[in-house]
Amino acid sequence: MAKKKKILYPVLFMIGLTALYTFILASINQGSLEIIKQQEALAEQKSILYVFGIDAPDSNDATTDLYTSKIETVETKTQSYYIYKTSDGIKGYAFPFSGKGLWGSISGHIALSTDFKTVLGLNFTSHSETPGLGGRIDEDWFKDQFRNLDVSASPYVVFRPSDSGNVDAITGATLTSKSVSTILNDFMADIDTFAQKEGLYD
Amino acid sequence: MTEIIRVFKAGIYKDNPVFRQILGICSSLAVTNLLTNSLVMGVGLMFVTAFSSFTVSLLRSYTPKHIRMMVQTLIISAYVIMLDLFLKAYMPDMSKALGPYVGLIITNCIIMGRAEAFAQKNKPFISFFDGLIMGLGYTLVLLFIAFFRELLGFGTLFGVTVLGSGWVNWTLMIMPPGAFFMLGIVIWATYKLFPHEDDAGKAGAKA
Numbered sequence: 275m276a277k278k279k280k281i282l283y284p285v286l287f288m289i290g291l292t293a294l295y296t297f298i299l300a301s302i303n304q305g306s307l308e309i310i311k312q313q314e315a316l317a318e319q320k321s322i323l324y325v326f327g328i329d330a331p332d333s334n335d336a337t338t339d340l341y342t343s344k345i346e347t348v349e350t351k352t353q354s355y356y357i358y359k360t361s362d363g364i365k366g367y368a369f370p371f372s373g374k375g376l377w378g379s380i381s382g383h384i385a386l387s388t389d390f391k392t393v394l395g396l397n398f399t400s401h402s403e404t405p406g407l408g409g410r411i412d413e414d415w416f417k418d419q420f421r422n423l424d425v426s427a428s429p430y431v432v433f434r435p436s437d438s439g440n441v442d443a444i445t446g447a448t449l450t451s452k453s454v455s456t457i458l459n460d461f462m463a464d465i466d467t468f469a470q471k472e473g474l475y476d
Numbered sequence: 477m478t479e480i481i482r483v484f485k486a487g488i489y490k491d492n493p494v495f496r497q498i499l500g501i502c503s504s505l506a507v508t509n510l511l512t513n514s515l516v517m518g519v520g521l522m523f524v525t526a527f528s529s530f531t532v533s534l535l536r537s538y539t540p541k542h543i544r545m546m547v548q549t550l551i552i553s554a555y556v557i558m559l560d561l562f563l564k565a566y567m568p569d570m571s572k573a574l575g576p577y578v579g580l581i582i583t584n585c586i587i588m589g590r591a592e593a594f595a596q597k598n599k600p601f602i603s604f605f606d607g608l609i610m611g612l613g614y615t616l617v618l619l620f621i622a623f624f625r626e627l628l629g630f631g632t633l634f635g636v637t638v639l640g641s642g643w644v645n646w647t648l649m650i651m652p653p654g655a656f657f658m659l660g661i662v663i664w665a666t667y668k669l670f671p672h673e674d675d676a677g678k679a680g681a682k683a
Contacts, residue, residue, distance in 0.1 A: 284540040287547075288550075295550060302558055306565040314568070405509050407647065407651075
């Protein structure tokens with residue numbers, strides 16, 4: 275093949291092909307950007323509704339409508355949070371949290387009552403814990419333990435069978451369970467300070 | 477037609493990418509703890525292998541031989557990014573479950589292997605079919621492994637509980653070692669089941 279020894283042809287060929295594929299990918303990316311953003315927003319809305327204990331409807335549009343009618347987002351410099359408002363006033367606050375798990379970071383949302391003494395609900399939005407072991411933090415039985423959990427005194431989350439234990443850890447996932455309690459205890463201490471500063475207490 | 481049958485047989489068992497060529501092992505170990513994950517991963521790989529083989533074959537007479545690897549990598553990664561975007565937009569839960577493995581399809585040796593071994597020397601249509609069937613061969617092995625891992629490890633199939641509450645989950649099966657055991661068993665069983673022509677001769681001589 276005569277072309278083999280030429281330098282110009284391979285370079286031009288590669289540039290041409292790269293340009294073509296970049297163009298195709300850029301168009302697809304542009305086309306799907308909106309849908310991906312919507313999906314991400316929807317997943318977040320579902321998670322926040324879940325931590326407040328509000329049942330999300332099946333349809334996506336209805337979920338968004340419900341979310342906008344009940345939840346108000348507040349952004350501050352250090353921390354963004356969500357307020358659940360009903361006709362009888364504020365029901366609670368939800369905060370996004372994130373921390374170090376066993377394999378990677380664990381993030382999610384936690385909702386607290388207006389006096390910051392009770393957890394309304396907890397949800398994990400992303401984690402990379404071992405499936406079947408630490409990954410079980412995603413399961414309902416684990417998250418449901420945090421519904422209406424009394425957190426008036428520090429340390430807030432303590433695993434049974436410790437004397438002051440209030441939550442069951444996951445068998446076979448000691449390190450993940452520990453990470454979760456550390457993340458939550460640290461985070462709730464921070465939130466306490468934050469809430470005092472912002473004047474969120476009743 | 478005979479060509480199609482030959483390619484089909486090769487992809488499914490004679491030259492199966494996983495248990496015969498021992499390619500794509502990393503992902504077969506990683507995503508096989510759930511059937512759904514394996515299925516989506518397999519279908520994703522079929523898509524990428526088929527289209528990249530097709531494109532490589534289409535461009536084969538224009539591609540300078542010494543930069544062909546670069547071209548193949550470019551083509552493969554483009555299709556993987558398309559798949560990743562598609563999953564993110566239309567199957568967000570699946571995209572989350574598969575995590576980094578979708579991006580890692582790029583490094584799946586099966587795709588590059590087929591581009592080098594088949595698409596480089598054959599016409600576009602049959603290359604497309606070869607990619608599709610090789611991907612199917614991979615998917616079938618993945619599903620087979622995942623079937624046992626999910627059934628024994630979670631007591632479920634495609635997320636539906638089948639073994640009841642009395643079943644004690646074999647945690648080992650969902651951990652990485654479970655995948656090694658299963659894959660080892662699969663390779664051993666298929667080696668006995670579909671003896672290679674060369675190996676059959678050797679075995680006969682020994683006996």
